[in-house]
Amino acid sequence: MNNKMIKRVTGIAAIAMSAVIFAGCSTAKTTSQGNDQTGSTVKIGVNLELSGAAAGYGNQMKQGVQMATNEINSKGGVNVNGKKKKIKLIIKDNKTSTSTSASVAAQLVNNDKVNAIIGTATTNAGTAAIPNETKAKVPALSPSATDPNFTLQKNGKAQPYVFRACYQNNFQGGTGAKFVYNNLKAKRVAVLGDNSTDYGTGLAKSFKKQFKGKVVDTQYFSAGDKDFNAILTSFKNKKVDAIYAPGYYSEIGLIIKQARQIGLNVPIVGSDGMADAKLVQIAGAKNASNIYYTTPFSKTVAEKNPTAVKFMNAYKARYHTDAPTFSALAYDSTYMIKQAIESQKSANSVKITKGLANIKDFNGVTGKITIDSKHDANKPIAVEHLNNGKVVGSTQIQ
Amino acid sequence: MTTLFQQLINGLSLGSIYALLALGYTMVYGIIKLINFAHGDIYMLGAFWGYYTINFWHFNFIFALLSAMVVCAAAGVIIEYFAYRPLRHAPRITALITAIGVSYFLENGMSYLYGADTRNFPQVIKQVNYNLWGVRVSNIQILILGTACLLMILLQLIIKKTKMGRAMRAVSVDPDAAELVGININRTISFTFALGSSMAGAAGVLIGLYYNSIDPLMGMTPGIKAFVAAVVGGIGSIPGASLGGFLIGILETAVQSVGLSAYKDAAVYLVLIIILLVLPAGIFGKNVKEKV
Numbered sequence: 026m027n028n029k030m031i032k033r034v035t036g037i038a039a040i041a042m043s044a045v046i047f048a049g050c051s052t053a054k055t056t057s058q059g060n061d062q063t064g065s066t067v068k069i070g071v072n073l074e075l076s077g078a079a080a081g082y083g084n085q086m087k088q089g090v091q092m093a094t095n096e097i098n099s100k101g102g103v104n105v106n107g108k109k110k111k112i113k114l115i116i117k118d119n120k121t122s123t124s125t126s127a128s129v130a131a132q133l134v135n136n137d138k139v140n141a142i143i144g145t146a147t148t149n150a151g152t153a154a155i156p157n158e159t160k161a162k163v164p165a166l167s168p169s170a171t172d173p174n175f176t177l178q179k180n181g182k183a184q185p186y187v188f189r190a191c192y193q194n195n196f197q198g199g200t201g202a203k204f205v206y207n208n209l210k211a212k213r214v215a216v217l218g219d220n221s222t223d224y225g226t227g228l229a230k231s232f233k234k235q236f237k238g239k240v241v242d243t244q245y246f247s248a249g250d251k252d253f254n255a256i257l258t259s260f261k262n263k264k265v266d267a268i269y270a271p272g273y274y275s276e277i278g279l280i281i282k283q284a285r286q287i288g289l290n291v292p293i294v295g296s297d298g299m300a301d302a303k304l305v306q307i308a309g310a311k312n313a314s315n316i317y318y319t320t321p322f323s324k325t326v327a328e329k330n331p332t333a334v335k336f337m338n339a340y341k342a343r344y345h346t347d348a349p350t351f352s353a354l355a356y357d358s359t360y361m362i363k364q365a366i367e368s369q370k371s372a373n374s375v376k377i378t379k380g381l382a383n384i385k386d387f388n389g390v391t392g393k394i395t396i397d398s399k400h401d402a403n404k405p406i407a408v409e410h411l412n413n414g415k416v417v418g419s420t421q422i423q
Numbered sequence: 424m425t426t427l428f429q430q431l432i433n434g435l436s437l438g439s440i441y442a443l444l445a446l447g448y449t450m451v452y453g454i455i456k457l458i459n460f461a462h463g464d465i466y467m468l469g470a471f472w473g474y475y476t477i478n479f480w481h482f483n484f485i486f487a488l489l490s491a492m493v494v495c496a497a498a499g500v501i502i503e504y505f506a507y508r509p510l511r512h513a514p515r516i517t518a519l520i521t522a523i524g525v526s527y528f529l530e531n532g533m534s535y536l537y538g539a540d541t542r543n544f545p546q547v548i549k550q551v552n553y554n555l556w557g558v559r560v561s562n563i564q565i566l567i568l569g570t571a572c573l574l575m576i577l578l579q580l581i582i583k584k585t586k587m588g589r590a591m592r593a594v595s596v597d598p599d600a601a602e603l604v605g606i607n608i609n610r611t612i613s614f615t616f617a618l619g620s621s622m623a624g625a626a627g628v629l630i631g632l633y634y635n636s637i638d639p640l641m642g643m644t645p646g647i648k649a650f651v652a653a654v655v656g657g658i659g660s661i662p663g664a665s666l667g668g669f670l671i672g673i674l675e676t677a678v679q680s681v682g683l684s685a686y687k688d689a690a691v692y693l694v695l696i697i698i699l700l701v702l703p704a705g706i707f708g709k710n711v712k713e714k715v
Contacts, residue, residue, distance in 0.1 A: 080539035
C-alpha cells in the first residue's frame with residue numbers, strides 16, 4: 026500500500042513534469058521536426074524492463090544493445106553524412122510497468138533529446154510509450170513486442186514512429202499451425218498458452234485460427250506458475266497428438282519436464298520465447314526430446330550466417346553463455362538504427378524514422394530483415410527440433 | 424478413475440507445499456496477530472540457499488534441507504528483530520505495512536544481487552516413477568508429502584509437549600499474563616518466527632527439487648495462497664493450516680483438471696471471500712469475541 030502511494034505520487038509528479046515540458050515544447054515544436062543530432066554523439070534511448078516480471082528478457086536485451094554499441098563505437102561510430110559520431114546510450118528501467126514506461130519515454134525524448142529509442146521488451150509497456158514518442162517524433166524500435174496491433178493505429182494504418190525487429194504473432198502462430206499439421210501430421214492438438222502476456226494469448230489465438238486439425242482443449246497459465254501437472258494429466262487423458270505451448274522458456278521448460286514425467290511424450294511445439302539455453306536446463310536434457318519451436322534465430326541456420334557467427338562468438342566471449350534470442354534481437358535493433366542513420370545521412374529523429382521504414386534486406390543476426398508497410402519485420406522463419414536437449418535439425422517453413 | 428487419483432496425487436503434492444507455508448503464517452498470526460507477508464519470501468530464500476549449497480558446497484539433499492531450515496530460521500528471527508519488534512506496540516496496520524515492505528525488500532534485493540532470471544535447481548535426487556494401479560507417483564512427490572507430514576507432526580509435538588511450546592501457547596492467549604508468570608515474551612516470539620521460517624525454508628528446498636526452477640519472485644503467489652490456506656483452515660490453528668494447505672492444493676488441481684486453468688487463482692481467492700463471509704473464523708478457528 027505504501028508502495029502504491031509512492032507510485033501514485035511519482036506518477037502525478039511525472040505527469041506534472043511532462044505537462045510543463047510539453048507546454049514548453051508546444052510553441053517551439055511547430056517548426057522543429059523531431060530531435061536533431063547535436064554535438065559529437067548520436068543519442069539512443071533504451072527503454073527496457075530491467076526489473077519486475079519481464080526483467081529476465083530486458084536484461085538480455087540490454088546486453089545485446091551494449092554489445093552492438095561497443096562494437097560500433099570501437100570502429101569510430103556511426104557515419105552521419107561523412108562524419109563519424111559515437112553512440113551514447115541512455116538506459117532507463119521501465120520496471121515492466123506501463124505507467125513507468127510512458128514516463129521513461131517522455132524523459133528520453135524531452136529531457137535527454139534522444140534521436141531514437143530501443144524498446145520495449147513487452148507489448149504492454151511499449152504501447153504505453155507510443156503517445157510520448159509520437160508527439161516528440163522520435164522512432165521507437167522494439168526488439169520483441171509481438172502483438173499484431175502494436176505497430177498499428179486504430180484505423181489499421183501503421184503507427185508512424187513505432188517499429189519492431191521481431192515477428193508479429195499472426196505470422197509465427199500461423200507457421201506453428203502449418204508445421205504441426207503438415208510436418209508432424211498431428212490432428213488432435215491441445216493449446217497451453219501464457220495468458221499473462223499479449224505474446225502468449227496472441228499466439229494461442231492465431232494458432233487456433235489457422236490450425237486445420239482439431240484443437241481439443243485450450244488452457245492458460247500465467248508467468249511464474251510452476252505446477253502444470255493437473256493440466257497435463259487432463260491433456261494425457263484426452264489423448265492429444267501434440268501440444269502447442271506459446272510462452273517463455275521459464276514456464277515452457279517446466280511444462281516439458283512435467284509432461285515427460287507423467288508419461289506424456291507427444292511433441293511439444295512452441296515459439297521463439299523458448300529459444301534459450303535455459304529451456305533445456307530447466308526441463309532436463311533427457312526430457313527435452315520431441316520439442317519444436319518456431320524461431321528467427323536458429324542456431325543451425327545461424328552457423329551459415331557470418332553476422333550471426335560473429336555475434337555468437339563475441340557474446341560467448343563476453344558473457345560466457347550461449348547468446349539468447351532476446352540479445353540477438355536487441356543487437357539487430359541497434360544495427361538497424363545505425364543503418365537507418367547512414368542511409369538517410371542524418372541522425373535527426375524524423376530522418377531515422379524514414380530510414381527504419383525503408384530497411385530492406387538488412388543482414389542481421391536473426392536473418393535478412395525487411396520492414397514492411399505495417400512496420401513489421403519480415404524475415405525467414407525456421408522450426409528447430411530438440412532431441413535430448415540438443416538441436417538436431419531445423420526446418421525452413423515457407 | 425485413475426485420472427481422478429492421479430489428480431489427487433498432483434493436488435496433494437502441491438497442497439503439502441502450501442500447508443508448510445501456511446503453518447508459518449498461522450503461527451506468527453497466532454502469537455502476535457501479524458500477517459507476515461514476508462513469509463513467502465523466506466521460502467524463496469530457502470530455495471536459493473539450497474541452490475547455492477548444493478551447487479557450490481556439494482551438500483547432499485538432507486543436509487541442504489536441514490541447513491536451509493536453520494538459515495531461514497535465522498532470517499526469520501533477524502527480520503522479526505529489526506522490522507517487527509520495534510513496532511510491537513504500534514497499531515496493527517503499521518506492522519502489516521512493514522511486512523509488505525520487508526517482502527518487497529527481499530524480492531528486489533535478491534533480484535538485484537543475483538538477477539531476476541529463472542535458475543534451474545540442481546537435481547540431487549534422481550527422479551523415479553512408480554506405477555501404482557495405473558497412477559504414476561514419483562519418488563520426489565512421495566518425498567515432499569513425507570517430509571511435509573513429518574515436519575507437521577514434529578511441529579505439533581513441539582507445540583504440545585515442550586516447555587517452549589507451552590510458552591508459545593500462553594503468549595498467544597494473553598501476552599501480558601504470560602509475562603506476569605515469568606515467560607520471556609521476546610524469546611518466545613523469536614522462537615515462533617524461527618520455527619515458522621524453518622518450515623518455509625524446507626518448503627523452498629522441496630519445491631526447488633520438485634519443479635527444478637527458482638527465481639526471486641517465486642515466493643509471491645505461493646505466499647498469498649498459503650495465506651488463504653491459513654485463513655481457510657482458521658488462522659491461528661496449526662491443524663487448520665495443514666488442512667487448509669491441502670484443500671487449496673486440491674482445489675487448484677481440480678479447477679485445472681476440469682479445464683478452467685485460467686481461473687485457478689481466481690478460484691482460490693473466491694474461496695477466501697466465501698470463507699470470510701460464511702465462516703470468518705475458518706474451519707478449525709475459534710470465534711473469539713474481541714473486547715472493545
